[in-house]
Amino acid sequence: MVxxxxxxxxxxxxxxxxxxxxxxxxxxxxxxxxxxxxxxxDGSRDSTYQCARExxxxxxxVRVVKFRRNYGQTAAMAAGIETARGDVIVTMDGDLQNxxxxxxxxxxxxxxxxxxxIGWRKKRKDGGARVFVSKVANKIIARIMGVEVKDSGCSLKxxxxxxxxxxxxxxxxxxxxxxxxxxxxxxxxQIEVNHRARQFGASKYGFSxxxxxxxxxxxxxxxxxxxxxxLAWQARTTALFALLGILCSAWALLGTGHTLVVQAxxxxxxxxxxxxxxxxxxxxxxxxxxxxxxxxxxxLSAVLSSRVKQxxxxxx
Amino acid sequence: MNIETKLPVIEGACDISVIIPVxxxxxxxxxxxxxxxxxxxxxxxxxxxxxxxxxxxATYAExxxxxxxxxxxxxxxxxxxxxGESACIQEGVRHARGDTLVILPAHLQVTPESIPIMLExxxxxxxxxxxxxxxxxxxxxxxxxSIFNLAASFAGSKFDDPGCTARVIRRSVFDELHLQSDxxxxxxxxxxxxxxxxxxxxxxxxxxxxxxxxxxxTDYVTRLMDIVGLAFMTRFMHKPFRFFGTIGAALLALGxxxxxxxxxxxxxxxxxxxxxxALLLTVLLIVLGIQVAAVGLMAEIVIFTRYRSTPAYRxxxxxxxxxx
Numbered sequence: 326m327v328x329x330x331x332x333x334x335x336x337x338x339x340x341x342x343x344x345x346x347x348x349x350x351x352x353x354x355x356x357x358x359x360x361x362x363x364x365x366x367d368g369s370r371d372s373t374y375q376c377a378r379e380x381x382x383x384x385x386x387v388r389v390v391k392f393r394r395n396y397g398q399t400a401a402m403a404a405g406i407e408t409a410r411g412d413v414i415v416t417m418d419g420d421l422q423n424x425x426x427x428x429x430x431x432x433x434x435x436x437x438x439x440x441x442x443i444g445w446r447k448k449r450k451d452g453g454a455r456v457f458v459s460k461v462a463n464k465i466i467a468r469i470m471g472v473e474v475k476d477s478g479c480s481l482k483x484x485x486x487x488x489x490x491x492x493x494x495x496x497x498x499x500x501x502x503x504x505x506x507x508x509x510x511x512x513x514x515q516i517e518v519n520h521r522a523r524q525f526g527a528s529k530y531g532f533s534x535x536x537x538x539x540x541x542x543x544x545x546x547x548x549x550x551x552x553x554x555x556l557a558w559q560a561r562t563t564a565l566f567a568l569l570g571i572l573c574s575a576w577a578l579l580g581t582g583h584t585l586v587v588q589a590x591x592x593x594x595x596x597x598x599x600x601x602x603x604x605x606x607x608x609x610x611x612x613x614x615x616x617x618x619x620x621x622x623x624x625l626s627a628v629l630s631s632r633v634k635q636x637x638x639x640x641x
Numbered sequence: 642m643n644i645e646t647k648l649p650v651i652e653g654a655c656d657i658s659v660i661i662p663v664x665x666x667x668x669x670x671x672x673x674x675x676x677x678x679x680x681x682x683x684x685x686x687x688x689x690x691x692x693x694x695x696x697x698x699a700t701y702a703e704x705x706x707x708x709x710x711x712x713x714x715x716x717x718x719x720x721x722x723x724x725g726e727s728a729c730i731q732e733g734v735r736h737a738r739g740d741t742l743v744i745l746p747a748h749l750q751v752t753p754e755s756i757p758i759m760l761e762x763x764x765x766x767x768x769x770x771x772x773x774x775x776x777x778x779x780x781x782x783x784x785x786x787s788i789f790n791l792a793a794s795f796a797g798s799k800f801d802d803p804g805c806t807a808r809v810i811r812r813s814v815f816d817e818l819h820l821q822s823d824x825x826x827x828x829x830x831x832x833x834x835x836x837x838x839x840x841x842x843x844x845x846x847x848x849x850x851x852x853x854x855x856x857x858x859t860d861y862v863t864r865l866m867d868i869v870g871l872a873f874m875t876r877f878m879h880k881p882f883r884f885f886g887t888i889g890a891a892l893l894a895l896g897x898x899x900x901x902x903x904x905x906x907x908x909x910x911x912x913x914x915x916x917x918x919a920l921l922l923t924v925l926l927i928v929l930g931i932q933v934a935a936v937g938l939m940a941e942i943v944i945f946t947r948y949r950s951t952p953a954y955r956x957x958x959x960x961x962x963x964x965x
Contacts, residue, residue: 381960388961392954393836400954408959495948496879537883540890543934544882544941551942559935566931587917591924598928605935609942616946 329353329360329432330411330486334401335377335419336367342376344421346387352425356432362387364419365405368395402480403494414490415483423481424519431483431516440511442483443503444518445476465535469542470504472513481518485511491621497541505545552620555613556606563602570595657681657688657760658737660744662729664695665857667747668849670704674715677745680753684760688743690715693733696723726806727820734815742810748854749847751807759842763809767837770800770829771807773846781853789864793827796868797875800829800841807844811837823867830871836955879944879953885937889930896926 333345342364349362364377366389377389390408392401406414413435417423427444434442467473484506492498492505507513550558570592577588613619659677667673674690681688692705692715705715718732730744741763743756751771762769775783786804793803803826810832817835824831833839877884900923944951 378960381962385962388959390959391957393957394833394838394955396836396954404954404956408956493945493948495944495951495953540883540886541880543886544880544938547882547938548941548945551945562931566928587921590921594921594924594928598931601932602935605939608939612942612946618949619946 327359327361327411329358329413329415330363330405330409331360331415331417331425331428332363332365332402332405332409333417333419334365334367334398334405335369335373336395336398336401337369337371337373338419339369339371339373339376341419341421342373342380345419345425346380346384348421348425349428350384352428356429358432360386361409361411363390363405363409364388365390365401365408366392367398367401368392399494399499402499406484406489406494409486409490412486413483414486416480418480422520423479427481427516427518428483430518431481434514434516435483435485437514438512439514440485440488441503441506442514442516443474443476444479444481445474445515446479446520447517461535466504466538466542469546470501470507472504472507474503475515479518479520491624497537498545500538500541501545505549551609551613555619556610558609559602559606563599563606566595566602567599570599655689655738656686657684657741657743658691658733658739659688660691660693660730660733660737660742661747662693662695662726662733662744663698663701663747664726664729666854667701668749670701671708673747673749674705674708676749676753677756680756681743684757686760688714689738691733691737692717693729694719695725695729696720725823727823727825730825731815731820734812737812740812742812742815744806744808744810746806748850750805750850751844752847755807755844758844759807759809762840762842763811765838766840767811767814768829768832768839769809770839770841771805771844772800772802772841773805773850774843775802775846778846778851779853782851792865792868793871796872798827798830798871799833800827800839803827805844822870823863824871826864826867827871830875834875836957878951879948881940881944882934882937885933885940889932889934889937892926892930892933894930896923896930899923899926 331349335342338345346362353360362380362384364380364387366374366377374389374391377387380387381389388408390404392404402416405416413432415428415431417425417428423444431442431444463473488506488509488511489502492502492509498505503513547558573588573592573595577585577592580588659681661673661677677690690713692701694702694717698719702717702719705717708715710717716736718736720729720732733744734742741760743760745756751773755771759769759771773786775786778786786802789804790801793800806825808828810828814832814835814837818828818832820828820831829839829841873881873884899919903917903919903923906917
């Protein structure tokens with residue numbers, strides 16, 4: 326039985342594969358752990374895959390997931406998490422920017438009862454304006470989503486498998502894993518980790534990025550409320566527009582005769598919107614009925630929050 | 642799908658299946674068959690021809706019968722009505738026996754000499770897509786082709802000349818690839834997204850292709866819709882709200898500006914609010930914006946519920962000691 330899976334995405338890291346393996350083995354040797362090291366070869370063009378395969382032959386704890394072509398780090402992480410067999414999943418970079426020596430510290434946080442432990446790098450070498458934009462963006466996300474992540478670019482994280490495998494991972498979802506988990510009632514810990522000197526992909530937030538993230542936040546909030554109540558998730562919006570329709574009708578009826586057309590038109594538009602929203606809600610309900618996956622997220626949050634003493638779920 | 646099948650049993654092994662969907666345009670059954678057959682015979686490999694007739698093509702079927710039918714290694718599938726080229730290709734693949742599929746149009750687009758070149762390239766790639774060398778084409782065709790090219794590349798296509806449907810494809814590609822509507826134009830791109838190796842090669846254009854072929858006006862409309870669909874799929878499949886949300890937010894913002902203007906005019910210019918049709922426009926824009934955004938959220942819900950069936954990656958294999 327594997328208790329910990331360490332997921333490492335690799336893209337053209339032939340010289341680092343063996344080093345990552347050695348470093349992880351060294352870091353976990355003092356601890357009596359049943360772990361697996363899961364390499365995800367993201368369609369590397371060099372001999373990364375061959376190097377990783379040699380490790381499989383030597384060490385039964387190593388597994389390799391090979392992609393057909395390059396799909397990017399997000400996809401590689403998602404595939405690793407999906408394939409992992411451990412109860413706890415640790416993700417880290419394949420270029421040894423993260424120090425495997427930090428893994429036991431993250432694991433001890435999980436043992437303390439946290440559902441996610443996130444590493445953050447204290448010293449960052451980013452330029453001024455970008456840091457500012459990044460900080461503003463992070464603050465906005467923190468405010469709306471109710472969780473502040475100190476360093477969203479750090480890959481070194483540990484999760485409970487039941488949590489991370491229950492979170493849908495597609496598109497830009499990975500960006501919101503901490504927020505999604507917190508909304509699902511997970512307990513989150515952040516600790517400072519080592520990092521070895523090398524340039525960092527500074528935060529990727531530009532101004533257009535903020536706009537995209539804003540759209541993503543809207544859709545993720547909608548999806549969350551949908552997952553919690555597939556039929557009634559937009560009931561409040563619907564009620565609001567129905568109410569506006571009623572107000573406009575009243576205005577039309579009480580107002581003086583010749584202006585009736587405008588108010589009646591407005592009332593009709595509001596009513597039609599409310600009607601359409603009801604129709605959409607029914608279609609959403611239909612999806613929830615035909616696809617049992619939808620209830621998984623709601624169940625996940627129920628399971629997690631039942632373990633947590635104080636509800637972490639915050640209202641928008 | 643209602644199919645009338647006349648599939649004679651053909652004895653013997655078969656290495657290459659040539660699939661020819663017969664659509665509205667063809668350059669005559671005899672000429673095309675002779676050109677393709679002589680090119681294939683030179684490769685020295687065994688082959689069969691699978692013709693898929695899109696709807697009734699009585700004269701074409703007769704011509705194929707005259708060419709020798711089953712005895713000459715020709716199999717004919719007749720669809721009961723026109724289902725489009727993608728459906729024809731799917732149907733042809735279903736009945737093909739070879740592991741290497743050569744999909745060729747029923748009109749000569751590339752010289753027959755291109756077929757051995759493509760087959761050679763197919764030894765190291767899953768999909769070989771032909772692109773015509775159009776230097777000698779008519780100006781009109783070139784112009785039209787480059788617009789199609791441009792639109793396709795805007796939609797995310799990396800391959801030139803989507804209109805050239807001469808391709809060599811490994812059969813296993815079709816275990817995962819399912820073509821719909823007019824997606825066959827973007828077959829190389831779709832295969833690449835599934836993680837197959839795709840090679841584009843520049844081929845010599847056939848002489849008969851160097852004249853202007855007229856299309857129906859509806860064809861242009863369908864082509865445009867295909868490209869819009871492709872763009873949506875390649876860019877927004879896993880984040881549809883980025884697309885709908887942008888449009889919705891723009892409409893909403895317009896509505897709010899319009900509303901602000903009406904309110905300001907009432908406050909400062911004392912124009913009565915109830916008299917303003919602009920108020921109606923305000924509400925219309927807001928309602929429309931929310932409506933579009935709601936469509937986007939529904940699209941998100943569709944992806945959310947079905948994301949497992951549209952994975953963003955394809956795993957080639959998982960290597961572990963205990964598994965093997």
